[in-house]
Amino acid sequence: MKPFERVTLIGIGLIGSSLARDIRAHGLAKEIVVSTRSPETLRRAEELGLGDRYTTSAADAARGADLVIVSVPVGASGTVAEQIAPSLKQGAILTDVGSTKASVIAQMTPHVPEGVHFIPGHPIAGTEHSGPDAGFAGLFAGRWCILTPAEGADEQAIESLASFWRTLGSKVDRMTPEHHDKVLAIVSHLPHIIAYNIVGTADDLETVTESEVIQYSASGFRDFTRLAASDPTMWRDVCLHNRDAILEMLARFSEDLAYLQRAIRWGEGDKLFELFARTRAVRRSIIEAGQDVEAADFGRHGLSKKN
Amino acid sequence: MKPFERVTLIGIGLIGSSLARDIRAHGLAKEIVVSTRSPETLRRAEELGLGDRYTTSAADAARGADLVIVSVPVGASGTVAEQIAPSLKQGAILTDVGSTKASVIAQMTPHVPEGVHFIPGHPIAGTEHSGPDAGFAGLFAGRWCILTPAEGADEQAIESLASFWRTLGSKVDRMTPEHHDKVLAIVSHLPHIIAYNIVGTADDLETVTESEVIQYSASGFRDFTRLAASDPTMWRDVCLHNRDAILEMLARFSEDLAYLQRAIRWGEGDKLFELFARTRAVRRSIIEAGQDVEAADFGRHGLSKKN
Known part of the structure; x- marks a missing residue:
């Protein structure tokens, strides 16, 4: 141009x-x-x-x-x-x-x-x-x-x-701006808020030390710490300026989590399996759409033998 | 040896x-x-x-x-x-x-x-x-x-x-096995359950289409889809076999999320900022401990220009 x-x-x-x-x-x-x-x-x-x-x-x-x-x-x-x-x-x-x-x-x-x-x-x-x-x-x-x-x-x-x-x-x-705000609430704002929250929860535990959390973070936790390392000012503002859409998505998320929690409490393996199998397909679609890398672990193993 | x-x-x-x-x-x-x-x-x-x-x-x-x-x-x-x-x-x-x-x-x-x-x-x-x-x-x-x-x-x-x-x-x-199960509940089991849950929530929305979720996933969501693509049988079994520790961590997580949700609802920017700033340090410690790569975005940009 x-x-x-x-x-x-x-x-x-x-x-x-x-x-x-x-x-x-x-x-x-x-x-x-x-x-x-x-x-x-x-x-x-x-x-x-x-x-x-x-x-x-x-x-x-x-x-x-x-x-x-x-x-x-x-x-x-x-x-x-x-x-x-x-x-x-x-x-x-x-x-x-x-x-x-x-x-x-x-x-x-x-x-x-x-x-x-x-x-x-x-x-x-x-x-x-x-x-x-x-x-x-x-x-x-x-x-x-x-x-x-x-x-x-x-x-x-x-x-x-x-x-x-x-x-x-x-x-x-x-x-439209309104639709944008709903889409971003689920694909971006909720993930960041959840990531910040889980890192905060882990940081506050009395029964597990901070050094244990860090040492064993490669088992899943570390993935969340990336989003939770984002700019605090930017994300404070996002939360304050997309409040309604975020609260709506948080309500859906919590409702689904309560269902999952109940399935864990009552040992309903079939409900757990159904969800855990379904979500695999979503990642496949994201990779096919060119929106993430296919390499295992985001390709971390290729970057460094030690990571 | x-x-x-x-x-x-x-x-x-x-x-x-x-x-x-x-x-x-x-x-x-x-x-x-x-x-x-x-x-x-x-x-x-x-x-x-x-x-x-x-x-x-x-x-x-x-x-x-x-x-x-x-x-x-x-x-x-x-x-x-x-x-x-x-x-x-x-x-x-x-x-x-x-x-x-x-x-x-x-x-x-x-x-x-x-x-x-x-x-x-x-x-x-x-x-x-x-x-x-x-x-x-x-x-x-x-x-x-x-x-x-x-x-x-x-x-x-x-x-x-x-x-x-x-x-x-x-x-x-x-x-001890009991301590192991508590540590893993927070560093591994909770992150996987949360990831499965958020991917499920996004998949179920009526207001945002699945193709929108996939298209815009690079804004945060895609990070969660990796854990949520893990083996369903393995993770069903983990949930059924570490029930008590997982339910304890889920309760802590939900309590913290309710606090965060309330801060968003009432526009309490200082509370949000405090949490969002604190979690950055955890990632820094993980990188210093050699448990994650330092490269931005897990090094995805290095892997492929398009991803």
């Missing part, structure tokens, strides 16, 4: 800094402007050479940009929108990468000037690491990016943003 | 077949006898060249062996012990690899003849795959093996078995 004249990245963590590297690698911008609130993070971004210009002022960064991508914890979306609103140029595309959509839209939309195309987005990609050093080119390749434009949003702007993501190797999907 | 004259493997799935390969690689037996109930699995083991002799009769297999390793779902331990008891030679070491210990001991001990050294064991290693093709040499390297001998068990036999595991690269620990 034709490069943008100027792309502004507000927030330069895992997602923002991966975008910076990818935009450069694919020649998608003549100029990359990087902005973040923290002077230390900004300095680090500059050391890494992620942009062409750096500023702690979101308003300055957004001025004259053709594409502005907001990559901050979702709780900060409203503040950022308010700061950049006066600098946004007519015809600019404004997007975000937040994990919740209805709340981000509610926070940002009131500030977006007429003539600026606000197309909310969410790339389904990431790792448990955070900060500008954690990003890498190729993070979005093979992954999905969900756009949730308002009804009546400019189709040319949507297509321009979609084609930006496709250039990064992503597949683009479109849905 | 000095090789055993004859090692008999009863059960030739992921663990049994990995043992066969490792025993061969390390020259730990002059003869490896392989036994499994299913003629097809036995044939496959023979095609893979896992042993020197093959039989569907556990009793025949155990005859004259110096070391007998039972690697079957824990619910089958009693039956196997009963079958092999008359063939066990004086001074032989009998061990198992079961994920629960109190139940296996209760099932097997009554059948073990005087003069045979029964040293229950549990290597903390595995993958989500099962069957003789899933095994590989090196599975136990860097992992722990827990032995739970009865009080008064022969120390020389214990040391001989411990040194067998050490030769395979394992670190050996020793604890």
